[in-house]
Amino acid sequence: MALQFGRTLDNTRKLKNSQKAPRVLIIGGGVVGMTSALQLLNKGYKVTVLAKEYASPVSSGKRITSEIAGALWEWPPAVCGRHTNEKSLERAKVWCMDGYAKFMELAMNSKETGAFLRQSIFYFKDKVNNLPQQLEKMNELNHLPGFRHDVKLIDETGVNTDTGVVDAYQHMAPMVDTVTYMQWLYKQCRDKGCRFVHDEIHGLLRDQAEDLKKKYKAQLIFNCSGLSAKELAGDEDVYPLRGVILKVRNDGSLMPKLNHSMCISIIKEFDESDKEGQSFVFILPRGDDKLWLGGMVQPHQWDRDLTLDYPPIRKMFEKVKEFYPPLRNYGDDDVEEVLVGLRPARHGNVRLEWDPVCPSLLHNYGHGGSGVTFSWGCAIEASAMVDRVFKRPQIYLSKL
């Protein structure tokens, strides 16, 4: 399809002023789609977001994955993530640092954005010096604000040494209150002229790309459909990593209020074949007065209809309490909500690339347990890929 706006657009101001600014259709209203939308809008593109579900400002049983995220910024490979090659790991590190910078900026206005910067403590059952991957990670993180590698952190933070914890380090890390943050993203996009459509697409996107572009007057399409990329991109490498979060209060009434996050791998390295999914524990302060407790990672499980009575969830609750004894004051009745979400994992790591068959279709999915962490980095890279197309229409024109 021919581009309608013709002229070479050599800077973003020109884009902004142009009545004919190119339009991008984004499929997916989760953190990946919405951050991509905001980044494109900031550069002057016009954007339509199409999604079957959006995040809700009020508590609803049908939350999208991006609302259920623990939403802790984590350096790759994340506790429940891994990378199958060096290139993917290096790319992820760039996305991660882009995200750190952006979330730090947003944390200056936490009330409005829902982004916070807090101490994040990682505990280990072996000395970090004996864990090559962790040692490398720690050495890459030691420039971050608040960095400290010190076994004293174990006693200072009151975790249970009987669980085998022998080492720990900490640093300041961004964390997001997903309900507030998703609403902030929507508002930013709406204020910048984003059009929102409620719809559900079925089948391969590449087969319907021309019709969709025509219908939504778009020149390019972003596929940010998370787990649905299995169908929309025909990608068999996409699969769910089911996770659970227990929401409890953090108002000082049942134990002293926690202002830092805690995370430990129960096993040395994340093991995807562990069907029970009890591979790590995390405790995350959320907003002003909530704690999110979690850690389950169950591969290939699709059912989200679980309660506290599901044995692995009960086991997870016990493990969290065992790890951090002050939580023993919390009983079943103190669990305000059991949140079950499906991390959109992909065997070949995150897919951020143009479709090889349909060049006006860009894929941005498969972020697994790191979608919030990578959201800004991926959006920045994706928007640069789009800039390249529109700066050199003579090269790309025929392909579009």
Ligand SMILES: Cc1cc2nc3c(=O)[nH]c(=O)nc-3n(C[C@H](O)[C@H](O)[C@H](O)COP(=O)(O)OP(=O)(O)OC[C@H]3O[C@@H](n4cnc5c(N)ncnc54)[C@H](O)[C@@H]3O)c2cc1C
């Ligand atoms: C328990 C848990 C803990 C997590 N902890 C962290 C963490 O600490 N840090 C971190 O960075 N990440 C974390 N994550 C991962 C993070 O939540 C995901 O990586 C991220 O939310 C993925 O975002 P997304 O926008 O790709 O997908 P989603 O949020 O699933 O959004 C997909 C969007 O696409 C739309 N869509 C899907 N199919 C269609 C269709 N057919 N037609 C139209 N629209 C469609 C959906 O309606 C939705 O709007 C966690 C996840 C879970 C479940």
